[in-house]
């Protein structure tokens with residue numbers, strides 16, 4: 109079927125696999141590339157969602173789960189942290205939410221027999237897609253030192269093993285990671301255990317995600333969270349969406365954008381790529397959405413160069429200042445540092461702005477005009493802003509813009525970092541933080557009668573360094589896939605492999621079960637779709653979304669195995685085995701009745717008074733946020749703080765590109781649901797690199813060529829290579845390339861992090877391209893051995909999609 113290159117069609121709506129191929133079947137492994145789409149579907153991508161759900165869960169489980177998804181009496185979708193609207197549809201989920209639920213509700217099982225039949229070496233030869241698709245892990249498993257296979261272990265023996273190890277080391281030699289799916293109850297119990305044990309080594313996925321946001325917002329407005337309510341999105345005049353791809357990563361946001369547009373809002377998209385979800389939206393729930401062209405989303409698209417946002421925001425601000433388009437009253441009453449900032453912008457070097465942003469002054473002026481004409485603007489952002497060396501400064505510059513126009517603490521306006529993992533924000537609120545605020549520790553001390561450690565712990569990057577340098581020997585992951593999500597894959601693999609004991613609390617199989625310490629444990633847990641019954645009866649858990657709204661969640665499905673334990677039961681079990689009755693903390697009582705945990709939360713976490721009752725109300729409650737609620741700013745100065753930052757121009761050597769590493773439409777972080785990225789026109793393959801046509805020619809290649817990617821990083825001697833990527837010509841600015849994560853994580857140096865937040869620079873690493881295979885040859889000629897991570901790729905070609 110041939111579709112227009114510039115417009116999706118109704119046929120494509122009903123047949124999501126319809127493609128017009130640009131170079132069909134060029135790849136022996138089956139990769140196909142078609143034209144990019146210029147629209148995305150929102151709530152719900154019915155055809156695709158139902159197909160996935162029915163295949164993996166069957167009709168009964170599909171109906172049981174999907175109709176409870178994001179409902180007030182149901183469970184919280186684990187696919188993203190987009191807030192729930194007050195008025196919900198019967199089907200309040202998106203295609204990717206359905207994929208996440210189906211993945212967890214999968215009827216396939218990873219049993220002790222599976223582990224007996226597959227050695228670790230055999231499992232390592234499979235890719236992430238295959239691993240994740242094997243289904244739910246059913247029993248606790250152990251890998252003994254030197255063993256070739258995992259074997260079953262009793263829960264109590266697993267807890268005792270952990271306790272023995274923890275008792276034999278200094279608490280600061282242990283690392284306790286959290287991924288952002290853990291419930292507030294599990295997170296609270298976990299940080300309590302870790303601090304009672306004696307360390308603040310609580311890295312979490314935030315350290316690789318919105319940490320730059322948390323740092324920048326805490327400095328600028330005194331609190332690291334979004335300053336908007338869901339209703340503000342509908343009341344805004346202008347929505348600025350920078351460095352975010354909602355069509356794939358927050359599809360339910362498209363419905364909110366559609367409503368806002370119908371109420372007259374304008375939208376500016378700031379993104380190197382013209383992501384379909386930012387361009388045009390089709391809502392299959394409404395006739396208007398299915399027939400015709402759908403709703404145009406972005407009124408202005410600014411194709412900024414990678415890492416060019418700081419310059420762009422300064423350009424916009426300078427023009428607004430020139431036009432005197434500012435909210436004087438807000439600036440005078442609520443801010444500090446304005447005069448100095450204005451001076452800085454008076455001297456703005458427009459040549460540098462245009463170079464760094466890749467945009468013309470005329471394009472930037474269009475954005476300034478739209479902002480000047482708006483009475484209330486919301487600024488949205490995600491990984492496109494946070495994962496850069498100057499990310500903290502970039503986000504502070506966005507805050508400067510909001511202050512300039514008084515766009516904070518006002519109806520329809522504010523700062524809206526859109527979080528990733530569904531409860532990553534709640535986990536932080538509950539104390540999952542390597543740098544906990546003193547006030548939080550004081551409350552913990554009062555509530556539990558022990559003195560928690562005050563020294564800051566390791567974040568993700570520092571945890572890897574500690575393991576690498578032999579300063580840590582124990583790793584526990586409460587969810588997530590640490591080795592695949594982290595940067596510098598070879599370094600990270602070696603670091604984790606040097607540990608004495610690694611423990612993963614998980615639902616499905618992933619690489620972190622295969623790259624392990626001498627001894628390794630897999631502790632299988634209930635997911636959010638499943639019922640959780642403890643001694644006092646069925647339990648609920650609570651979560652917090654991107655706009656500080658807290659609510660309860662309980663799953664409808666029978667657990668995948670009778671041997672699974674809830675995250676709370678596992679954490680309190682480890683705590684009991686390790687600490688016994690040290691400090692008299694009643695671990696068993698917390699496990700038996702989560703209200704006991706919630707009562708502690710009420711007294712320890714500011715804003716959570718009377719927690720259990722309020723969280724369980726239909727729709728829950730919203731946590732306080734002083735700048736949003738009353739324009740009070742709990743910063744050092746008590747005001748919103750303007751901040752001056754120099755423009756940071758990346759120095760890219762000739763014949764090199766800047767690479768961003770992003771998500772396809774068929775993945776959730778390191779979980780690969782499928783091998784398509786249909787909005788970007790990619791089918792049956794993931795090892796592709798998107799490059800501007802003229803850059804391809806400049807580098808002496810052609811679209812379809814196979815290349816190896818090599819990092820340019822002079823700070824150390826390590827060779828960083830990712831092999832066998834197919835070049836795809838794509839609409840991206842000159843010099844800015846893109847490829848999928850986690851395949852490209854071997855390219856990101858551990859030491860390449862954002863200033864101030866230590867977040868890996870996953871959206872800007874300088875690379876060069878060589879013909880596929882020649883990176884290996886050169887290395888051999890140099891006599892340098894390549895270690896580990898990417899080596900296995902040759903042996904396991906991209907599997908062909910079977911559906």
Ligand SMILES: Nc1nc2c(c(=O)[nH]1)N[C@H]1C(S)=C(S)[C@@H](COP(=O)(O)OP(=O)(O)OC[C@H]3O[C@@H](n4cnc5c(=O)[nH]c(N)nc54)[C@H](O)[C@@H]3O)O[C@H]1N2
Pocket residue numbers: 187188189204317350351352353354356357358378379380381383412413414415416417490491492493527528529768769770771772773775776777871
């Ligand atoms: N289906 C699905 N949903 C998810 C996830 C998933 O993997 N799959 N992951 C979840 C998680 S943990 C997170 S954090 C979020 C991530 O949500 P996103 O931040 O949307 O995720 P990315 O795919 O990393 O996309 C980054 C976007 O920023 C753009 N970008 C890159 N560099 C720059 C830059 O320098 N400037 C600007 N202006 N733009 C830039 C990219 O082109 C891309 O559109 O999604 C969450 N939701």
Ligand SMILES: Nc1nc2c(c(=O)[nH]1)N[C@H]1C(S)=C(S)[C@@H](COP(=O)(O)OP(=O)(O)OC[C@H]3O[C@@H](n4cnc5c(=O)[nH]c(N)nc54)[C@H](O)[C@@H]3O)O[C@H]1N2
Pocket residue numbers: 287288289290313314316317318491528529586587588589590593594595613614615616617618633634635636675769770771776777778779849850852853856870
């Ligand atoms: N190059 C590059 N690297 C990146 C990024 C990038 O954009 N580019 N993005 C970064 C970002 S934003 C993030 S958030 C991190 C993500 O890092 P992580 O959160 O560590 O990784 P995930 O892939 O989300 O973790 C998936 C695993 O979680 C487990 N799991 C799923 N559900 C549950 C549950 O309910 N309970 C428990 N206990 N386990 C569960 C499953 O076993 C699954 O294999 O990656 C970061 N890494």
Ligand SMILES: [Mo]
Pocket residue numbers: 313316317318527528529
């Ligand atoms: Mo994230």
